[in-house]
Amino acid sequence: MIVKYKCVNISSVKSKALVEFYNERLGIPILEHDENYDGVSLGFFKDAPVIVIWDENKWGKSSEGKVNFVFTCDDLDKTYVELKEKGVRIEPPTIAVWGGKELPLFDLDGNKILLLEG
Template identity: 35%
Template sequence: MEVKFRGINIYSKKPEVVFEFYKKLGFRVLEEVAPDDKWYGSTLALQDGANEPMIWIWRQDDEDNTIVCNRFVFSANGKIDEVYEDIIAAGIECKPPFTAVWGGRELILHDPAGNELLFL
């Protein structure tokens, strides 16, 4: 089977808040729609480069109370403390990096929709 991972959908009743969170983290904006757009549908790039995975942020219907949480895993390329400092400088609260049970350093934070971002 030949497939390519294209991205991930995030649904939220407050998609503009989730979108601003990822913008603060430095993800490149591919498309930004008006906050009052029915479906919202703003898009960010997960990585630089053409045809790289994206994050699509959609408005969750008011009657839909489904909770879906994703877990993103990012490599900090040995610069976990720099990533932490960048996150704090962007005005996002998170706990400092820690040494995980497996011996490596991890940094975990959550977006406003409850999705987990793990930096290794």
């Protein structure tokens, strides 16, 4: 039986740039580094699910479609300003139809990232 959720694998033809985007621009810590940017784990805790970025040039695609990530932050307006200053292409936060505030953006490979306040 399944006992734990481990990770989400995403692959990129520009794995170094994608790792840098998640780490340097979004501030997600690197938990396991690889000098070739192949199999780099990013996340907040070692025992929690992580994002693993693989070199698509070496292994091929890890999925057939794009991935959607959802993260939370303390202050969406402040996060918006910080990401804008780091050069992330992003629109201001909006109020979703369900009533919550959200900030959608895309990574360098077109994977959707949704930031929620909370």
